[in-house]
Amino acid sequence: MARLRRFLDRIEPQFQKGGPYEKYFALYEMVDTFIYSPADVTRGSPHVRDAIDLKRVMSYVVVATFPVLLLMLWNTGFQANNAISQMGMTGLDGWRNWIMSTLGIAYDPNSLFANMFHGLLYFLPMYITTLVAGGIFEVIFAAVRNHEVNEGFLVSSMLYTLTLPPSTPLWMVALGIIFGVVLGKEVFGGTGKNFLNPALTGRAFLYFAYPAAMSGDAVWTAVDGYTGATPLALAASGGIEAVKEAGYSWSQTFFGMMPGSLGETSTLAILIGAAFLIYTRVANFRIILGVFLGMVATSLLFNLIGSDTNPMFSVPWYWHLTMGGLAFGMVFMATDPVSAAMTNKGRWIYGALIGFMAVMIRVVNPAFPEGIMLAILFGNIFAPLIDYFVVQANIKRRMKRT
Structure with a gap:
């Protein structure tokens, strides 16, 4: 590593302004800063909140x-x-x-x-x-x-x-x-x-x-x-009974012993990652809880309404959590700090909207049994609007107080 450091220091002038490889300076910086922390790091806070x-x-x-x-x-x-x-x-x-x-x-x-x-x-x-x-x-x-x-x-x-x-x-x-x-x-x-x-x-x-x-x-x-078929596809065609008849128990879907996309199968592994992201404050817990609560509330509502023709109405919330990519999207995709809501109250609304939309798409849309991907993209589109109304509401409250 020391030899690599000396080599990078020796060739750096070639990439600086006026050097023969000036246009490739960004590529040099990528290699240098990915391996080492640069000496000219910012002394203050490069981000607004951290x-x-x-x-x-x-x-x-x-x-x-x-x-x-x-x-x-x-x-x-x-x-x-x-x-x-x-x-x-x-x-x-x-x-x-x-x-x-x-x-x-x-x-x-x-x-x-x-x-x-x-x-x-x-x-x-x-x-x-x-x-x-x-x-x-x-x-x-x-x-x-x-x-x-x-x-x-x-x-x-x-x-x-x-x-x-x-x-x-x-x-x-x-x-x-x-x-x-x-x-x-x-x-x-x-x-x-x-x-x-x-x-x-x-x-x-x-x-x-x-x-x-x-x-x-x-x-x-x-x-x-x-x-x-994945358990989610089985549930869409025959409900939870079809999932159990195919040999899948809830614990299997929780631990990840089922077919599906590469990273979406193990809810246990995803929750371990979620605990790490929340502990390090990289992911905001409000978004994760918002998606979870929105999913639970919508699932319970559909369970209460019931349906004789659509078996997805009867799927409990804990099956929704472990089937498909809901847990993966909730932890790793919805919490993207760039495309998610920025205000604390907005994060609750943003997360709840995603949880609500995910279950809505799963249950109501017969052509698309998985809904978390579209739900998150839908939430991304509305995140700036959610923050706008939250900020405006705060301004109005402060104006009334003064």
Whole structure:
């Protein structure tokens, strides 16, 4: 590390103003500040409400995803190995099978290592593709604007990858993150100026552009020819009874032993990440509780109303929490400090609106059993308006007092 420090110090003048590589200064700064804390850090508070720097904020979010990553690797491999076992297959075709057979790793759903290694062979190419494709456009925009390439993309790339089904083609992964980075963030000025969550913007684009690859029973398990509905899809067609008949208990959906998008399956791992984010004050607890309370209240209302034709009316709130991506969106997406509401009272309203909309879309919309993605994007759009009315209400109260 000391040798790398000396090397960076030696080549820095080449990138400074007047140097031969002046236009690549933003790229140099990205490498330098990502590895080391710069000597010219701000002495005051670079943010309005906190003195914490952007590097540490983004690093904390990535650290909070570690429990989700570990459970994701195991569950992705387990679902694939279990499908191979059920279909009576001995293996798969392609480069993954070559690596597994070369290393002598069997497709054993009972082996922790085999499951995690097989899951890694699906996650790693998708994440590398996301980093390369999105990173290229981040660097291009930073170079054109002479801005710094900050660590915000690391968070967006991680969260974006975790929202995808494990069978997503790599070209589609690249297309989605490019759309999210360019049209979800950079066209509005870059980090801190976007009003939509970039990761969700890319995910939403893929869903509406390529619905067959983002939904249905064949995309959640990374084995060609194998179909298996998620518990949420089963609930949409037959209620909780259909979920239980398929062999899923509530504890399975809570711990993450079910098919689904890469990072959404384990509510336990997500809640561990939530505790870390709240403890470090990176995520605001008002938004998380607001989404949760909005979801619970709306679920109870639909349970009270009931329906003879729509089984989703009877789904309890604790099943809504563990099925689909509600918990993941509530903790990692809705709490985005840029696209969320900024006032404390606005955060409660913003969170409750997302929880309400998520259940509304799940229950009332028959064509879209998952609702948290659209609910958060809907909340992002209304967040500035919510803050505006909260501020105006405060001004009126103060004027009356004086």
